[in-house]
Amino acid sequence: MVTKLDEAELKRLESQVEHGGGGAWEYLTLVRKLKIRRSDKVLKHGLSILNDSKKRSTLADEEWTLYEQVAIAAMDCNSIEIAEDCISVLSKKFPESKRVGRLDAMLLEAKGSFEEAEIAYSSLLEDNQLDQVVHKRRVAMAKAQGDLHKAVGCLSRYLKLYMADNDAWRELAELYISLQMYKQAAFCYEELILAQPSVSLYHLAYADVLYTLGGLENLQTARKYYASTIDLSGGKNTRALYGVCLCTAAINQLAKGRNKEDKESVDLQSLAAAVLEKDYKYRAPSKLPLLTTTLKNLKL
Structure with a gap:
């Protein structure tokens, strides 16, 4: 949960970085820690570090984390070439990484190659059925294609593994309402009320x-x-x-x-x-x- 103190610190760092006051890495680290989306700013300030060899060298192993963060932000901003470049660097560094494989699947999704992305996500789930990110990406991809019934199926399977995910229950309820499946939506809200009365x-x-x-x-x-x-x-x-x-x-x-x-x-x-x-x-x-x-x- 993002607290008011977190929001204040984020706003302060964002203003500082935007006005050339430095602290880009601290800002990017906080965005990642709070798990919020500031894709345009992450792309801008992340690239400013990656394109400066001196700044990049100070990150040590955190450099690869930044490549991943920028790749995801680039996909959000439809900057496909930048995302491809970042993922290529990561692939060379970690050729057998499932985490990088997940980025490859996300890139296919960003390009609109949904069938290929589905195959890639399914393959990743065969290796690890508990991969939360992959499950959620499949839900998002189904929604992007307008296939709400498939999204419901994917989200239901996810909730069998992660029943305590209240955000997922709320999303499933909203999907059921969109499909006019009100009894099923009521069940979701009953679960939410039990968890957070x-x-x-x-x-x-x-x-x-x-x-x-x-x-x-x-x-x-x-x-x-x-x-x-x-x-x-x-x-x-x-x-x-x-x-x-x-x-x-x-x-x-x-x-x-x-x-x-x-x-x-x-x-x-x-x-x-x-x-x-x-x-x-x-x-x-x-x-x-x-x-x-x-x-x-x-x-x-």
């Missing part, structure tokens, strides 16, 4: 999926998760407040009257509507009449 956005996304699925039981559960989103966000999530109102209206239509549980939720519904009206009165007073009419039509 205090993250309000997971509660909100799960509630949205359940509301989309519809049906009395799903709507009742969706309302609970909209409520938990409101609680976790300190009552400031407008979408969750709307969600409570919408779920209540839909439940009333399906249940044809309030049961005991609904009566116990009257305070929550009234509070959600009141908070929405207060928020609109402060932030968007011109839209307040529209909100009031909408809530009235929902019979809240």
